[in-house]
Amino acid sequence: MFRKKSLREKSSKITRVVSQPINISTGIPPEPSAKPQVAVFVTHGMGQQVPFETLDAAAEGLILAANKHYGNNIRQIRARTVLIGDIKTQRAEFDMRDAQGNEVEVHVYEGYWAPITEGQVMLRDVMAFLFRAGFKGLRNCWLPFERWIFGETVNFGRQFWAPIQLILTLCVVLSLVLLNFVTATVAATRMLHTDCATNCTSVFPEATFAALTSVAAIYVAICVLFGGTLFILMHSRKWVKHPETSAVWCIATNLIGRGLLWLWVGGTIACAVLMLPIIAGRYQPDCISIKCFSEHWLVIWGFLLLASWIVKNLLIQYMGDVAAYVDSHSLDRFDDIRNRIKTTVFEHAKAVYANSQYERIAMMGHSLGSAITYDTLNALINYDALHENKLDVIKRTKLLLTFGSPLDKLAFIFASQINKATVTREALAATLQPLVQAYLPFRNIKWINVYSKRDIVSGSLEFYDDKNDANYSPLCKVDNVEDLDAKIPLAAHIEYWDNRKLFDELYENL
Numbered sequence: 001m002f003r004k005k006s007l008r009e010k011s012s013k014i015t016r017v018v019s020q021p022i023n024i025s026t027g028i029p030p031e032p033s034a035k036p037q038v039a040v041f042v043t044h045g046m047g048q049q050v051p052f053e054t055l056d057a058a059a060e061g062l063i064l065a066a067n068k069h070y071g072n073n074i075r076q077i078r079a080r081t082v083l084i085g086d087i088k089t090q091r092a093e094f095d096m097r098d099a100q101g102n103e104v105e106v107h108v109y110e111g112y113w114a115p116i117t118e119g120q121v122m123l124r125d126v127m128a129f130l131f132r133a134g135f136k137g138l139r140n141c142w143l144p145f146e147r148w149i150f151g152e153t154v155n156f157g158r159q160f161w162a163p164i165q166l167i168l169t170l171c172v173v174l175s176l177v178l179l180n181f182v183t184a185t186v187a188a189t190r191m192l193h194t195d196c197a198t199n200c201t202s203v204f205p206e207a208t209f210a211a212l213t214s215v216a217a218i219y220v221a222i223c224v225l226f227g228g229t230l231f232i233l234m235h236s237r238k239w240v241k242h243p244e245t246s247a248v249w250c251i252a253t254n255l256i257g258r259g260l261l262w263l264w265v266g267g268t269i270a271c272a273v274l275m276l277p278i279i280a281g282r283y284q285p286d287c288i289s290i291k292c293f294s295e296h297w298l299v300i301w302g303f304l305l306l307a308s309w310i311v312k313n314l315l316i317q318y319m320g321d322v323a324a325y326v327d328s329h330s331l332d333r334f335d336d337i338r339n340r341i342k343t344t345v346f347e348h349a350k351a352v353y354a355n356s357q358y359e360r361i362a363m364m365g366h367s368l369g370s371a372i373t374y375d376t377l378n379a380l381i382n383y384d385a386l387h388e389n390k391l392d393v394i395k396r397t398k399l400l401l402t403f404g405s406p407l408d409k410l411a412f413i414f415a416s417q418i419n420k421a422t423v424t425r426e427a428l429a430a431t432l433q434p435l436v437q438a439y440l441p442f443r444n445i446k447w448i449n450v451y452s453k454r455d456i457v458s459g460s461l462e463f464y465d466d467k468n469d470a471n472y473s474p475l476c477k478v479d480n481v482e483d484l485d486a487k488i489p490l491a492a493h494i495e496y497w498d499n500r501k502l503f504d505e506l507y508e509n510l
Contacts, residue, residue, distance in 0.1 A: 035095065035105045038360040038510055039352050043111035043345060043376070045367025045404065046321035052090065055110035058364065059092040061503035062106065062510075066096040068500075069507070087351040099508045106510075109352055111345040111365075111372065114321075120337055121320030123312055127177065129323035134170040137413040138163060145412060149436040150466040159412065172265055175272035176311065179219070182275050183304040186212055211278050213297045215271050220303050222267040226260045233257055233488045237498065244484040253454075253487040261489040322368055326410055345376050353380060353391040362399040362510050367457060367493065370405035374435070381434045381442060394441055399509045403450035403483075403496045404458040411463045436464055439471035446509055448479045450502050452486035455493045481505060 040062065044054035063074050078093040092108045141163040145156045186209070233252060240249045324337040352361065365373030377393075377400060384393045434442040451458045460480035466472060483502065486495035496502045 035103050036359050037105045037107060037355075037357045038098075038362070039355070039358045040106065040108045040362045040364065040506070040510070041111060041349050041352050041373075042108065043365040043369035043373045044114065045365075045369040047114075047318045049112070049114040051112060052110065054112070054366070054369075055090070055092060055108055057497050058110075058506075059094070059106075059108040061497065062108070062506055063094060063096070065500070065503040065507035066098075069099070070097045070101075084351040084354055087347055089348055089351060098510060107358070109348065111348055111369070111376070113341045113344050113372070116340050116344065117321050117324050117337055120333065121316055121324050123316055125334075126315045126319045126323055127173070129327045130173050130319065131170070132327065133413050134166050134173070137166045138170075140412060141166065145463075147411065147463055149464070150438060150469045152466070154466045154468075156463060162412065168265070171269050175268045178272040178275065179268070179304075180308045180312070182212070182272075182279070183216070183301065183308050186216075186301060208278060209297070212275060213300055215274050215278065216304055217296075217300045219267060219271040220300055220307075222264055223307060226264040229256060229260050230488070230490065234491050237488065237491075237495070242485075243487055243499075249487070253489070257487075257489045258454075322406075325368060325371070326414065341372060342375055342379070345372055346379050349376050349380060350383065350391070353393060353396065358396060360398045360510060361396050362401060362506060363397060364399075364401035364403070364506065365405070366496070367404045367406065370402035371407055371410060373400070373402065374407060377445075378433045378435055382432065385434075394444060397445045399506070400435075400445055400447045401450070401502075401506055401509075402447070402461070403502055404455055404493050405449055405451065405461065406457050406459075408459055408461050408463050409457075439469060439473075439476050443476040446479070447477075448481055448505050448509065450481050450483050450496060450505060452483045452492045452495070454487055454489055456490065457493050 040058060042054055042058040059077070063077075067074060074094050074096055076094065080091050080093060082089050082091055089109060093105065095103065095105050098104050141159060144158050146153050147156065148154075233256075237243070240246055243249050243253075324334045325341060327334060349363070352358065363373050363377050365371070377397065380391065380393045384391050435445075435447075447464075449461045451460055453459075460482075461478045465477045467477075481501065483496055483499055485499040485501065486492040488495060
């Protein structure tokens, strides 16, 4: 993943950034503002995150959207360390005109939880999670998908594409596991049992090793071609002003990017399938051995070892966060991690709502952060219901903005098939989620979901509405908005941060 540029790098019109602590618990801010105050609370997604990176990106995007509508009129960012009750947090402040032309003071906060999962998830945990998720999803594919929301069982019908997608995903995961095992085994035994000064011997027959090396070389070529193209596309994206309408960019991402992605998927599965019979002696090795590859075996297997190490780290960093938060019932330590994440983000969000000066508050979350934000907003509404509505969450929350969100996929994969034994359990679980418990009053909060069809993680959210409910209306349903500028395969999941759509929606609905 590439680093998002900071405010100073991209917002060249900002002339000054000042920093000053403030203690709101005293009730006397050092610089009281006569302007209405609004707050944005953003939660980051999976993977290693730098403190304040997400806060910076959200503030930057909102500033650029505001400047686009009313000219470059934002000249100063104020960075604050804030003490609200017992919670110390940081925020970015700036003044702008909102979409209605009113002067407002914007405060941007971050729900930062990355350190909680750091070093807590192992590769075996990730692989076990992926297999459990895949098989649970396949189990839910054979019957119409039903979910308990808005006080009844809602039938969403059969999800015809889900089995194909899940089977393909499982095949890729299994192939990567096999390739990783073969790479480690072959490379290790070759290096440990080789005397390069005299002759080369190995636990594998020379002909078998030559055949495996040839298959590995083909896979290396596919990986280099796909990885190199992806790298070029990601770093040339900044030169494309309007990806949606650029014919050259559409060709590059559609034909080249997607074509190579499918080549990599097919190549991964094919190479894994081909290596098994070679090791078992079912193929004549001489038929697929290429001499020049055998002469450079050290480079080929060394590259695969490096690629294996990179893939392992990426799986732990990104999918490990998802496993720890979503699959918390499988391991006690995951349950503890999930509770710590939810508590941390909830307490910081509650501190924002405790500031009565905020007339409007927007909650936004990216990727796994969208699930955390969804849980946090539900928890805030429940907290309000138990404390005489002292935070006034429903009235003051003007926007729930999810982007790159896997909420639909998580709902489908980890759902229980509804039957008489689970109806009560599902109904009890729904009481923890007011946003799917009743349209009135809970869904007076506008919910916008920004997604891209190229994003393999996210999608439109269809399992959070019941069109047959008496209180359903287009105004209270999830508003799915496609970001047509997010086109790069795999990288589309983070392209939202650099595109106009996300922050235009935030600005216009804040």
